[in-house]
Amino acid sequence: MTDIVLTVPVREGEEDRLFGRFLDRFIEAAAAALATGDPDGGADAPLVMVRSDPLPGGAVKQVIFQEPTTADAFSQGWSRARHDAL
Secondary structure, three states: OOOEEEEEEEEOOHHHHHHHHHHHHHHHHHHHHHHOOOHHHHOOOOOEEEEEEEEOOEEEEEEEEOOHHHHHHHHHHHHHHHHHHO
């Protein structure tokens, strides 16, 4: 299976805090779906992995998924959250 890597530039400050809160909520919701027997929840691999490379004024986050549907949900949710908050 091929990993899906989303590259997300994040500015320091409020956007970085928003990203952290969004990531936490996303993982909590996914964990709740796993607990309720969601058919996509049987994977042996982690739901998401995050790598952060610092840059002046922010960071580049690489958010790594194994399931395309999970990557799409994250990407769409982050776009909405960022648009609504900033």
